[in-house]
Amino acid sequence: MTPTLSIVVACYNEELELPRCIAALDRYIGSKPRGSIEVVLVDDGSTDGTWSVLDRAVRSREGWRAIQLISNRGSHIALRCAYRHATGARLVNLPADLQEPIENIDRLQAALDGEGADAVLAIRRSRNDGWWIRTTSRAYNAVMHLVGLRNLPLEGTSQFLLSRRVVEQINAHGDHGFTLEGFLASAPLKLSIVWYDRVATDRISRWTIKAQIQHALNTVLSFSNVPIRALSLAGVTAAVAGLGYAVVVAIRFLLYGTYMMGWPSLMTVMLVIGGLNLLALGLIGEYVWRILDESRRRPLYQIDNRVGFESEMPLEHISASFARRDTPRSFD
DSSP, X not given: OOOSEEEEXXXXXXXXXXXXXXXXXXXXXXXXXXXXXXXXXXXXXXXXXXXXXXXXXXXXXXXXXXXXXXXXXXXXXXXXXXXXXXXXXXXXXXXXXXXXXXXXXXXXXXXXXXXXXXXXXXXXXXXXXXXXXXXXXXXXXXXXXXXXXXXXXXXXXXEEEEEHHHHHHHHTOOOTTOOHHHHHHHSOOOEEEEEEEOOOOOSOOOOOHHHHHHHHHHHHHHXXXXXXXXXXXXXXXXXXXXXXXXXXXXXXHHHHSOOOOOHHHHHHHHHHHXXXXXXXXXXXXXXXXXXXXXXXTOOSOOEEEEESOSSOOOHHHHHHHTTOOOOOOOOO
């Protein structure tokens, strides 16, 4: 029987948090019809005892599956791995630390049923995170709106319920720069929103500044052409301004004779033009690197181990099969 819902959990060094998460899942699944819910957990290259906890949990429970990745690939790639292994008619992600409470799931499903949406987003009405996390999250979502990715509200989302049709569209993408927020913010989907209060936690975020910047670049450069268009516009503006200034110089020369430009003006023009050139080279370099990265056709991830699956597939085949580029299906 195909499960009506798949709950996917990405785990990275969650040995201490997992027992509470597993207990919450047990309580939630126990309140639903047997066989209606599937759980897919992905160990994203943890260095602690996360896999041992997952292995024990899956072997003693029906409808649970676990996958261990060889190395840490990031939460979004871990979720994409889970999406490709899940079989439910709907999929929802759940954080291992339960900052997005498990009670959200029923509310998300009710919204999907009631409004006929393709996806339902859990949006934070309030959050007890530190000021730095709140500020960077708000800035990230503001940048998304600035480059035309406006389907998501400024409050941002970390949890979403997706229909099978949307999951299949996500699975058809094989590019490394793909992000779930970018897809949801740009795809022609009917979205619904459920507001909730995010639970406070004492744990230190593993979401480093470097990871945040990389994630933001992936979203902006993979789903919007605004940066390269803005750079072209800046170049045209600088060229027009330079031409206009040349006309002014020529007119002053004709009217007043010899006209010598001062050192400050000359240096200002050189620094502005030089800065624009370096900015252009940097942005073009980002695009060229992404083209090179995709041309290598390397797998998104490699699987080291998995449990809870009825049929076993050679691990080398699993890794290679996920490197292929399928043609996305149309939403029409």
